[in-house]
Amino acid sequence: MTIETLAGGQTRIPATYMRGGTSKGVFFRLQDLPQSAQQAGLARDKLLLRVIGSPDPYGKQIDGMGGASSSTSKAVILAASERANHDVDYLFGQVSIDKAFVDWSGNCGNLSAAVGAFAIHSGLVAADRLVRDGVCEVRIWQANIGKTILAKVPMRDGEVQETGDFELDGVTFPAAELEIAFVDPAADDGDDADAKGAALLPTGAVVDQLTVPGVGSFEVSFINAGIPTLFVDAEALGFNGTELQGDINENVALLAQLELIRAHGAVKMGLINDVSEAANRQHTPKLAWVAPARSYQASSGKSIAAEDIDLCVRAMSMGKLHHAMMGTAAVAIAAAAAIPGTLVNVAAGGGERQAVTFGHPSGTLRVGAEALQEQGQWRVKKAIMSRSARILMEGWVRVPSASF
Incomplete structure (x- = not known):
């Protein structure tokens, strides 16, 4: 052709x-x-x-x-x-x-x-x-x-x-x-100039404080694996981690607040210099919130039992709550869960973890990551998930x- x-x-x-x-x-x-x-x-x-x-x-x-x-x-x-x-x-x-x-x-x-x-x-x-x-x-x-x-x-x-x-x-x-493996997914040595210098933990800390004028101050875990992502505790946003698209995407004022949080997070991650630049960088970073495992009904009507998952995660994509979970954000979730002390790890119950099953709006997903410390710095060697x-x-x- x-x-x-x-x-x-x-x-x-x-x-x-x-x-x-x-x-x-x-x-x-x-x-x-x-x-x-x-x-x-x-x-x-x-x-x-x-x-x-x-x-x-x-x-x-x-x-x-x-x-x-x-x-x-x-x-x-x-x-x-x-x-x-x-x-x-x-x-x-x-x-x-x-x-x-x-x-x-x-x-x-x-x-x-x-x-x-x-x-x-x-x-x-x-x-x-x-x-x-x-x-x-x-x-x-x-x-x-x-x-x-x-x-x-x-x-x-x-x-x-x-x-x-x-x-x-x-x-x-x-x-x-199909099994997909993301090798050394922290974008710290790629050819893309925008990715260079972006470590797995961009600020070097597992938890940071992010202040967003007019919105509030939040504990945040910044992770750069798969895709740059900022994780916030669901409760700090007034959520419980079981939200579906209808709970978020019709609330214009709430969407504007979430976008402002994402924009300020992008600045702190070093991805942009000013929040005004976020409008031309809609795909990255992602904003997600996490909560301990809770039972809920997925968008399909399927019942998700708390005992079948390790935590709940919801993520924004291009200004709207995603209907399931972005694959790159799942890599970030896997990486963050494997690093003790991050908000994702704490929501999953803490400790050392090589895999987690999380609940998202459409159901559940299991992801794994192999994390290790080298000279005091965290590194994820590989993150794995199944797709079709x-x-x-x-x-x-x-x-x-x-x-x-």
Whole structure:
């Protein structure tokens, strides 16, 4: 399949629409993009905005592939990797719904689950790396943050096995299980200039005090693993950790307060210099709140028992409470839970932990992390979780030729 400019004023570009974890996005091979969009810049951003259907003042993305939520307003670009010991380079763009803005500042952990499968499907993994039956490990270079992800992709008869009986809360139908490992996920030595110098504990402390004018002062744990995240105790925000989207997302004043907390946290983490810059950095950092395990009813109606989880976590994504949990934030949760004294660790019961099961709005998720201290500094060697992925549609996406 090749790019083609049509007489009707549109350009059609080879693309694949995929679900990865609890997210969906449009996947492209770098080589299939128009020449002007094969490098970072305005042309690429304008193309992806038009593909997804943004900016949309109605907030619906009707004239594009987006689904009007942070979980479905995403784009992925892949290329065969020239980096040693890696198969594919993966670049992620979080597309704003109502603004002409693509945020390249972080990764999407959920769509990371689809990267290995797409890379195999689209011929980006060398033939001698594939297996006919069994598990193929795809070595992914996450270009946004300069980190390695290892995806264990099940294969059958030389093809990716997509169907199965693995159930993931937040996804209606079962599929084949994919194990995703985020290697050394603290962004402290990547190629991305924005990530350099950002340690696992950005301030060096497991708990800090964050003062937000007009809102209050809070104990916060800043974690930079998977994605920069600030964790707050749910009770300090007036929550109990069992909130669902309807409890948060319709309250405009509350959303503004939470965004202000996120903005001030971003400054303290060294990600921006002033809170005014947060509007152009919507994807990172994430804001999450934690609470000890409590029983609640998930958004699907499923009953979550306190004895089946270690703690409750809720997280904001692109200004709204996420319907489940972002994969990168789950990495941050795993890392924070493994470090004694963080708010996440305390909410989970304290002590040394290599894995936790947490409750989120759609159900539960188990994540693991291996943390250790080296010369007095905490390091997470690897964080692991299970996800699933599936191709929903493949072919071409059509974009008005004058839009990019």
